Amino acid sequence: MISEKLKKARDYEQANAKNINSDERPAYHISTYVGWMNDPNGFSYYKNKYHLFYQYHPYGLNWGPMHWGHVTSEDLIHWEYLPCAIAPDAEYDDFGCFSGSAVEMPDGKHLLMYTGVIEKELENGSKDVKQVQCIAFGDGTNYEKYENNPVLTAKDLPEGGSVIDFRDPKIWQEQDGSYACIVGNRVDDGSGALLIYRSDDCINWHFDTILDKCNNEYGRMWECPDYFELDGKKVILTSPQDMQKDGYEFHNGNGTLCLIGSYDENLKKFKRENIQSIDYGLDFYAPQTVLSPDGRRIMIAWMQNWDACHPPMTNPKWFGQMTVARELNIKNGRLIQNPVSEIESVRTNKVYYNNVISGQTKLDGICGRVIDMILNITPCKDKLYDNFAIKVASGHKFFTEISYNPITSILSIDRSNSGSCRDIVHERKCKVADKNGEIKLRMLLDRFSVEIFVNDGEQALSTTIYTPQTDNNIVFDVIGTANVEVEKYDLNM
Numbered sequence: 001m002i003s004e005k006l007k008k009a010r011d012y013e014q015a016n017a018k019n020i021n022s023d024e025r026p027a028y029h030i031s032t033y034v035g036w037m038n039d040p041n042g043f044s045y046y047k048n049k050y051h052l053f054y055q056y057h058p059y060g061l062n063w064g065p066m067h068w069g070h071v072t073s074e075d076l077i078h079w080e081y082l083p084c085a086i087a088p089d090a091e092y093d094d095f096g097c098f099s100g101s102a103v104e105m106p107d108g109k110h111l112l113m114y115t116g117v118i119e120k121e122l123e124n125g126s127k128d129v130k131q132v133q134c135i136a137f138g139d140g141t142n143y144e145k146y147e148n149n150p151v152l153t154a155k156d157l158p159e160g161g162s163v164i165d166f167r168d169p170k171i172w173q174e175q176d177g178s179y180a181c182i183v184g185n186r187v188d189d190g191s192g193a194l195l196i197y198r199s200d201d202c203i204n205w206h207f208d209t210i211l212d213k214c215n216n217e218y219g220r221m222w223e224c225p226d227y228f229e230l231d232g233k234k235v236i237l238t239s240p241q242d243m244q245k246d247g248y249e250f251h252n253g254n255g256t257l258c259l260i261g262s263y264d265e266n267l268k269k270f271k272r273e274n275i276q277s278i279d280y281g282l283d284f285y286a287p288q289t290v291l292s293p294d295g296r297r298i299m300i301a302w303m304q305n306w307d308a309c310h311p312p313m314t315n316p317k318w319f320g321q322m323t324v325a326r327e328l329n330i331k332n333g334r335l336i337q338n339p340v341s342e343i344e345s346v347r348t349n350k351v352y353y354n355n356v357i358s359g360q361t362k363l364d365g366i367c368g369r370v371i372d373m374i375l376n377i378t379p380c381k382d383k384l385y386d387n388f389a390i391k392v393a394s395g396h397k398f399f400t401e402i403s404y405n406p407i408t409s410i411l412s413i414d415r416s417n418s419g420s421c422r423d424i425v426h427e428r429k430c431k432v433a434d435k436n437g438e439i440k441l442r443m444l445l446d447r448f449s450v451e452i453f454v455n456d457g458e459q460a461l462s463t464t465i466y467t468p469q470t471d472n473n474i475v476f477d478v479i480g481t482a483n484v485e486v487e488k489y490d491l492n493m
């Protein structure tokens with residue numbers, strides 16, 4: 001039996017999605033079926049397919065009562081829309097079905113674990129908010145909420161834990177068959193804490209430990225945590241609210257944090273070894289990972305930033321897209337991320353140059369908005385160039401500029417000429433490894449976004465752009481002289 005709210009959402013998306021032509025969407029990135037999308041949820045491999053759900057408000061281009069949208073894929077690049085999976089139709093989630101995750105159960109059912117939110121306005125104008133964890137079982141298309149939801153409530157919080165900020169469970173199965181989940185919370189000092197709960201059946205959960213705490217150091221509330229093993233290390237990914245700038249590593253506002261370390265079995269605590277941003281661009285939040293059947297740790301994030309959520313003037317039919325699926329590794333204590341190799345299977349029309357460039361240059365065949373391009377920039381005859389810049393998605397008026405200063409090792413992405421009508425941050429800089437003027441940049445363009453992978457994934461920068469698709473030129477601009485090797489492919493979807 002599906003509820004009225006869910007039926008309404010399914011009817012609405014069916015009726016309205018057809019008004020969005022496929023070329024008005026990204027070609028290989030996930031975008032919302034209709035309306036609005038934020039965080040990826042329930043990223044899992046189930047019945048021979050990747051499933052990804054997302055925070056979804058079908059009825060508008062703004063955040064609203066949260067449903068879960070749903071897409072599936074066999075290769076992480078061709079995605080298919082499935083009907084809306086869950087709607088805020090229960091008494092314990094009627095303000096929204098917030099973020100969560102998914103796992104396959106031993107009986108073959110697909111389990112979703114999510115945050116149910118209740119918000120009531122009180123007579124004095126303040127709000128009574130409660131966040132609880134809930135589950136739903138399904139077959140990969142239809143999901144039934146568990147009759148005794150919620151499965152985790154205020155009574156399961158550690159001392160000082162807040163029921164107002166208690167959300168985004170990420171579930172996994174342990175080697176012994178039992179289950180665990182990590183949940184974001186706020187403790188007595190007002191800042192974030194990551195709670196671990198354990199269960200044998202996904203229904204009866206008990207509090208285990210506070211894995212790590214923010215201590216008011218990296219933002220405040222830590223949202224959407226993920227926790228996994230990677231290349232012999234333990235890794236926590238989380239998305240802090242209210243961050244403050246710290247050099248080129250962290251920017252203000254909603255940011256992302258990757259903690260690399262180990263687990264201390266005696267203290268039941270995470271032991272930090274290294275801390276870094278996950279993505280250094282403008283639009284990246286709330287990543288979630290899945291383990292692929294061949295053992296790769298794969299991450300997808302919401303390619304947007306809460307402070308820059310302004311639907312563009314030019315494309316008001318939908319709002320919200322995800323990053324490309326990225327394979328994660330740890331190398332020299334740092335997170336490495338690269339687009340999944342599946343993307344190489346849709347490469348076509350290779351164009352290759354190995355040129356000396358000085359000043360402004362265009363290269364025949366180097367253009368496009370749905371492309372995969374690798375640049376290897378090296379100094380010429382040992383003389384360092386002063387600056388390397390490339391303008392992509394370039395037309396008469398608009399362009400998005402990526403530039404690299406080999407003296408300071410600062411890489412910047414600037415979308416202030418990319419169609420935005422808002423007085424918000426449009427440029428982000430990051431410090432990359434100093435390799436004496438050598439830098440490798442892989443750029444993925446997909447109609448409304450640019451993602452940059454630096455030096456084989458040592459850093460990534462993501463940004464959305466909403467400019468006309470006819471602005472598809474690429475212009476190189478070198479101050480001084482540099483050797484530029486370019487390998488470019490169209491991506492044929």
Ligand code: FRU
Nearest residue numbers: 039055098099167223224286
């Ligand atoms: C992060 C977030 C989550 C929450 C969801 C609500 O972007 O705030 O913490 O579950 O969005 O849509």
